[in-house]
Structures are given as structure tokens and as C-alpha cells.
Amino acid sequence: xxxxDSRDLLAGSTEPEDRIQGTDIDFGDFRVRKYxxxxxTILEFAGxxxxxxxxxxxxxxxxxxxxxxxxxxEAEGITxxxxxxxxxxxKRMEASKRALFLCNPPSKLIDVLTLRGVAGMxxxxxxxxxxxxxxxxPGQTECATGPPWTLGEATDLALPQGSEGLxxxxxxxxxxxxxxxxxxxxxxxSLKRTELLERGLNSAARCVRKILPLEEPSIxxxxxxxxxxxxxxxxxxxxxxxxxxxGCLGISIGDMSGKGLEAAILMCLAKKVIAIRAQGWGGxxxxxxxxxxxxxxxxxxxxxxxxxxxTAIYAVLDAAAGTLRFARAGHERPIWFAPAAGxxxxxxMTEGMALGIVSGNQFREQLQEHLSEFNPGSRVLFYxxxxxxxxxxxxxxxxxxxxxxxxxxxxxxxSPGEIxxxxxxxxxxxxxxxxxxxxxxxxxxxxx
Numbered sequence: 015x016x017x018x019d020s021r022d023l024l025a026g027s028t029e030p031e032d033r034i035q036g037t038d039i040d041f042g043d044f045r046v047r048k049y050x051x052x053x054x055t056i057l058e059f060a061g062x063x064x065x066x067x068x069x070x071x072x073x074x075x076x077x078x079x080x081x082x083x084x085x086x087x088e089a090e091g092i093t094x095x096x097x098x099x100x101x102x103x104x105k106r107m108e109a110s111k112r113a114l115f116l117c118n119p120p121s122k123l124i125d126v127l128t129l130r131g132v133a134g135m136x137x138x139x140x141x142x143x144x145x146x147x148x149x150x151x152p153g154q155t156e157c158a159t160g161p162p163w164t165l166g167e168a169t170d171l172a173l174p175q176g177s178e179g180l181x182x183x184x185x186x187x188x189x190x191x192x193x194x195x196x197x198x199x200x201x202x203x204s205l206k207r208t209e210l211l212e213r214g215l216n217s218a219a220r221c222v223r224k225i226l227p228l229e230e231p232s233i234x235x236x237x238x239x240x241x242x243x244x245x246x247x248x249x250x251x252x253x254x255x256x257x258x259x260x261g262c263l264g265i266s267i268g269d270m271s272g273k274g275l276e277a278a279i280l281m282c283l284a285k286k287v288i289a290i291r292a293q294g295w296g297g298x299x300x301x302x303x304x305x306x307x308x309x310x311x312x313x314x315x316x317x318x319x320x321x322x323x324x325t326a327i328y329a330v331l332d333a334a335a336g337t338l339r340f341a342r343a344g345h346e347r348p349i350w351f352a353p354a355a356g357x358x359x360x361x362x363m364t365e366g367m368a369l370g371i372v373s374g375n376q377f378r379e380q381l382q383e384h385l386s387e388f389n390p391g392s393r394v395l396f397y398x399x400x401x402x403x404x405x406x407x408x409x410x411x412x413x414x415x416x417x418x419x420x421x422x423x424x425x426x427x428x429s430p431g432e433i434x435x436x437x438x439x440x441x442x443x444x445x446x447x448x449x450x451x452x453x454x455x456x457x458x459x460x461x462x
């Protein structure tokens with residue numbers, strides 16, 4: 015079987031499709047096999063699953079003219095970043111009344127689809143999708159451009175037939191009514207596993223939501239608003255409002271590395287540790303943000319593995335004095351703006367590394383505090399990187415520059431809630447129909 019170097023394939027976008035039919039394509043970190051039969055295409059991927067594999071998957075799927083089967087059973091390291099790619103492919107296939115099915119889906123793929131709540135949108139197919147793995151038999155026929163397919167029970171590809179005009183995949187493909195016992199057992203097992211996972215995720219999502227604030231604080235002369243949107247059923251972002259002595263208010267916002275249940279569990283731990291450290295100060299004045307984060311880092315450092323960390327901000331709003339003091343542990347810098355004064359939005363610059371990476375003085379020495387006068391008419395935005403990293407269909411992020419330009423347009427009379435509503439509408443216009451790949455959290459504080 016022939017081999018084509020990935021540099022040749024990526025050098026131009028006008029290569030004839032028959033160059034890659036029935037061949038192995040080696041991209042270094044991963045390989046692609048493409049088989050064509052009648053109006054049915056099978057794309058089989060093996061190797062490291064990353065951004066390069068996802069781009070090639072979407073590129074090849076876009077070039078497909080008929081029904082499409084995707085086999086990721088040999089892909090290593092499947093993550094939730096795959097879901098937006100599959101969703102774009104699925105919607106294009108549906109719009110053109112063609113069938114998309116997932117061959118031999120690994121449990122990790124089923125998990126990430128379930129986490130995003132879209133597992134029910136896909137046809138999952140058991141059995142072998144790779145012609146090379148099938149043995150010859152008397153019921154065998156030759157593919158137009160690839161190895162032979164085995165007909166009968168050995169070929170277990172069942173395409174949905176509900177849409178009128180949807181082309182059948184070929185004589186060797188069975189109708190859902192004649193699925194083999196193997197396929198039925200596969201679907202039954204997957205359904206039970208999915209239902210169990212779904213119940214666990216729903217329970218975890220309820221627990222996570224309970225620990226996050228449900229309403230804004232009430233402080234005379236100040237207004238608050240927040241928006242929290244997780245990319246999966248359970249998210250890794252957190253925010254908190256902590257009532258302190260002398261009428262002060264603690265504000266924390268953070269982002270846990272990683273995804274899924276593990277990130278959600280560690281997020282809950284980080285949020286609670288910061289709150290305890292903020293309230294556990296024995297002095298007559300609320301604990302300084304630098305001290306809170308330093309102590310929280312010592313608590314978390316022993317509980318996080320080497321690949322896990324938390325970016326966070328802890329701030330103290332002194333309503334009576336009209337000041338905002340904060341420290342930043344590797345998190346996105348807050349943005350201060352004052353529409354009534356005609357001042358452009360600007361990030362508040364401080365240094366600091368994420369929680370859980372190093373301990374002791376090495377962390378404390380990196381951490382800086384910032385004190386701002388919170389004059390009437392001032393606004394401040396705290397946010398997680400999911401806002402600026404939100405991607406459109408061309409994989410272009412929303413970006414920090416676009417965020418600053420959007421805040422330049424804020425009118426003096428806009429409330430914090432209206433500011434966030436307009437901001438997230440702008441992000442949605444940028445991303446289109448794509449699912450968010452990361453959690454998005456934002457908090458706005460305004461002094462009237």
C-alpha cells in the first residue's frame with residue numbers, strides 16, 4: 015500500500031482526492047487510512063490525538079461526498095477538544111442529507127460525547143470498520159479503491175435510514191433491523207454505561223452548582239453581576255463572594271487546569287481553601303490578598319499532582335474606603351475601565367504564578383499586590399481565559415484585544431448585568447454555533 019508524506023498533502027489545498035484513496039497517510043504523530051466504496055467513505059485514524067489530527071479529520075470529512083464513517087479506535091489521547099470538530103462535521107452531513115457514523119467508538123470517545131451532552135446525536139457502530147482486519151470469505155466483494163470487505167455478519171456497519179434521499183452505504187452494509195448479536199450487545203452495554211455516567215455527572219453538576227454563588231452581593235453604592243458558563247456538565251472554573259469584617263468583601267475567581275470530574279473536584283477544593291484562608295485571619299483587618307493566596311498555595315501544593323495547578327485572583331473590596339486590593343496567581347489580569355470618565359479599559363498589572371506549582375518563599379516572592387482607588391463611575395472585570403480563547407469556525411480566538419475593544423464601547427449608564435450580557439453576545443457572534451471548548455466565567459463590579 016502506498017504512502018504519501020504529510021508535507022506533500024498540506025502543501026496545497028487542490029490535491030485530487032484520488033491521491034489518498036486506499037492509502038496510508040503518515041503525518042508523523044498520527045496516521046490516516048481512507049477507504050472508499052460507492053458513496054461510503056471510511057476514515058480510520060491511529061496515533062496521537064491532537065490538534066493536527068483534528069484538523070486533518072475535519073479537512074478530509076469536508077472533502078467527503080457521500081456517507082462517512084469515522085474510526086478512532088486506535089487514536090490515543092482523545093479529549094473534549096474533539097467534540098466541536100465532530101459537531102461541525104455532523105451538522106454539515108445532516109444539512110446535506112448524508113449519514114455520519116462512528117465505527118468501534120472507544121469508551122473515551124463515548125465519555126467525551128456524553129460529557130458534552132451530544133452522545134445521542136451520533137450513530138455508534140460495532141464490528142470492524144477496517145477492511146484490513148477482515149478475513150476473506152465466500153461472501154466477499156472488492157472495494158473500488160481499497161482492500162476487500164467481508165459481507166454478512168462480519169460487516170456490522172448500520173447507517174440511519176430515516177431521512178429521505180439518504181444514500182445507502184452499499185450492499186455489504188446491514189440495515190438496523192438486521193444488526194448482528196454483537197452489535198446489539200455493544201449498543202446495550204454502551205447504553206447502560208452511558209446512563210450510569212449521565213446520572214453521576216448530573217449529580218456532580220448539582221453539587222458543583224451549589225457551592226457557587228446564586229446571587230450578587232448587596233453593598234450600598236456598588237453593583238455586581240456574574241456569568242458562569244461551563245463547557246461540560248461539570249466545570250473547572252469558580253468564583254466566590256466572601257463577606258468579611260468591617261463591611262469588606264472578598265472576591266475570588268479561578269480556573270482549574272484540566273477537564274471533567276477531576277478538575278471539578280479540585281476546583282471545589284481550591285475555592286473552599288481560599289474562602290477559609292480569607293475568613294480565618296485573626297487580626298482586626300481582613301487578611302491581605304497576598305497572604306490569603308500564599309497560605310492557600312501551601313494547602314493545595316501537597317494535594318495537587320505535578321500536572322495540576324490553579325490560576326486564581328483574590329481581591330478585597332473596601333466599600334467604605336473605596337479601594338480594591340488584589341493579588342493574582344497566574345490568572346488573567348483584571349480590566350479596569352471608567353466609561354463616564356472617558357478612560358480606555360486597561361489591565362491591572364501584577365505578577366504571580368499559579369497555585370500548586372511551587373511552595374514556600376518561592377511562591378510568595380513571585381506574588382505582588384495591587385491597590386486601586388475605586389472611584390465613583392469605575393468598573394472592574396474579572397474573567398477566566400475561556401472568554402478570550404473562545405474559537406470560531408476558523409479556529410481564531412476571541413482574543414484579549416477584541417475584549418478590550420468591546421469594553422471601550424460600554425456606555426456610562428450600562429449596568430454590570432448589561433455589560434456582561436452584551437459581552438457574551440459578542441463572544442457568541444464570534445464563535446457561531448460551535449460548542450465552547452473551555453469554561454467561561456466573568457464578574458463585573460461597578461461603583462455608582
